[in-house]
Amino acid sequence: MNAPKVGFVSLGCPKALVDSERILTQLRTEGYEISSSYDNADVVVVNTCGFIDSAKAESLDAIGEAIKENGRVIVTGCLGVNADEIRELHPQVLTVTGPQAYEAVVGAVHEHAPYQATHDPFINLVPPQGIKLTPRHYAYVKISEGCNHRCTFCIIPSLRGDLVSRKADEVMNEAERLVTAGVKELLIVSQDTSAYGVDLKYPLGFWKGRPVKTRLLELAEALGELGVWVRLHYVYPYPSVDKVIPLMAQGKILPYLDIPFQHASPRVLKAMKRPAHAENTLERIRAWKEICPELVIRSTFIVGFPGETEEDFQILLDFLEEAQLDRVGCFQYSPVDGATANEIADPVPDEIKQERWDRFMAVQAKISAAKLQAKIGSVIDVIIDEVVEEGAVGRSKADAPEIDGQVFIDNATHLQPGMIVKAKVVDADEYDLWADLVD
Numbered sequence: 001m002n003a004p005k006v007g008f009v010s011l012g013c014p015k016a017l018v019d020s021e022r023i024l025t026q027l028r029t030e031g032y033e034i035s036s037s038y039d040n041a042d043v044v045v046v047n048t049c050g051f052i053d054s055a056k057a058e059s060l061d062a063i064g065e066a067i068k069e070n071g072r073v074i075v076t077g078c079l080g081v082n083a084d085e086i087r088e089l090h091p092q093v094l095t096v097t098g099p100q101a102y103e104a105v106v107g108a109v110h111e112h113a114p115y116q117a118t119h120d121p122f123i124n125l126v127p128p129q130g131i132k133l134t135p136r137h138y139a140y141v142k143i144s145e146g147c148n149h150r151c152t153f154c155i156i157p158s159l160r161g162d163l164v165s166r167k168a169d170e171v172m173n174e175a176e177r178l179v180t181a182g183v184k185e186l187l188i189v190s191q192d193t194s195a196y197g198v199d200l201k202y203p204l205g206f207w208k209g210r211p212v213k214t215r216l217l218e219l220a221e222a223l224g225e226l227g228v229w230v231r232l233h234y235v236y237p238y239p240s241v242d243k244v245i246p247l248m249a250q251g252k253i254l255p256y257l258d259i260p261f262q263h264a265s266p267r268v269l270k271a272m273k274r275p276a277h278a279e280n281t282l283e284r285i286r287a288w289k290e291i292c293p294e295l296v297i298r299s300t301f302i303v304g305f306p307g308e309t310e311e312d313f314q315i316l317l318d319f320l321e322e323a324q325l326d327r328v329g330c331f332q333y334s335p336v337d338g339a340t341a342n343e344i345a346d347p348v349p350d351e352i353k354q355e356r357w358d359r360f361m362a363v364q365a366k367i368s369a370a371k372l373q374a375k376i377g378s379v380i381d382v383i384i385d386e387v388v389e390e391g392a393v394g395r396s397k398a399d400a401p402e403i404d405g406q407v408f409i410d411n412a413t414h415l416q417p418g419m420i421v422k423a424k425v426v427d428a429d430e431y432d433l434w435a436d437l438v439d
Helices: 015-027 051-070 077-091 102-112 155-158 168-180 216-226 239-243 244-251 266-272 282-292 312-324 349-375
Strands: 005-010 033-035 043-048 075-078 140-141 186-189 204-207 210-213 229-230 257-258 296-304 327-333 379-388 392-393 408-411 420-428 433-437
Touching: 005 408, 015 033, 015 043, 015 075, 015 102, 015 140, 015 186, 043 077, 043 102, 051 075, 051 077, 051 186, 051 257, 075 077, 077 155, 140 168, 140 244, 168 210, 186 216, 186 296, 210 296, 210 379, 216 229, 216 239, 216 244, 216 266, 239 244, 239 282, 239 392, 244 282, 257 420, 282 312, 296 312, 296 349, 312 349, 327 349, 349 420, 379 408, 379 433, 408 420
Parallel strands: 005 033, 005 043, 043 075, 140 186, 186 229, 257 296, 296 327, 408 433
Antiparallel strands: 204 210, 379 392, 379 420, 392 408, 420 433
């Protein structure tokens, strides 16, 4: 009996991507084949996102496409908590599960594409690092799940529950397997990376015969020993983060922090119930950069939050000018079913949201362009992501894959993905760099 083939569509954030990798690894371990097309798949799994309306619409469209092209569809992920909504629009789906329902998804595959494998170690080989959906040279490592905060615009706790951290030795063993397999960049993700270990009360794990505390500082120190790029995502500006900055200054981990500030007006932050909103963020950024001048900060913001006034928005623009953040994304507030922010008075009209978004992006574009222009003439490290007809495309230490900028190196087609090379910056625009390879 030939092994059934499973198609997979993975939507949403890197944390959902890790969930997809875990499901695929289990299925591959059991002997299932992975199909890259609808036509050849015996069943298709769609891992959905349900965070905002546009993500929900994309997920529902993906489910519809999978049904049209294949007909046998299992739905999982964050949108899966709204099973009735999915079945109302797509009654043909075979099974609907919520996020982190690994066993339920695998069980649904067993039910709808049954297979009893005869294990052959020469055929059914799964790499020690598992099945990865990213290019070979970088990988996401999820260190915890869920979140203890109750931000009024967010429904993640209702989708994924409270914070549940993985012990440090488990994380380090996974990271070491990835590096052994050729990964050159580890992207550390969670819902709240700064809170890592607080739910477990920071227990000790053992890696390579020595204790490693389940806490961000000690985990970052251990990851820094692996000799690869280590990039921290979804970090809240707690005082505990101050202790990690020296590791960046020492070159142990990348001088990069992904911090979702979301706003700068104290009034709006209070309405959002954002953690650490009372901290003096600008002072903290200045202190960090005194320790590590190369530090790059990326962030996301929301404009048009209910009740946001022109004065609140101007505070946000002033913050941008003073903070001089390196990489910034901005979203117009979108109501999410189940979010308590929907009950806040004075919703901002769509045309004002758009106007504020335009102004916000114009300010940040100038800041970003000036920062990148200042890099012209400097020599930087570049990790190569792909090679095209014109040359190589990569990223600097300041750039995370898919969300930040790129570095284009002309006439470098001899390079290969995963290589880390030195290049001299010769040109820049608002978001990307052009560089020449340094011999």
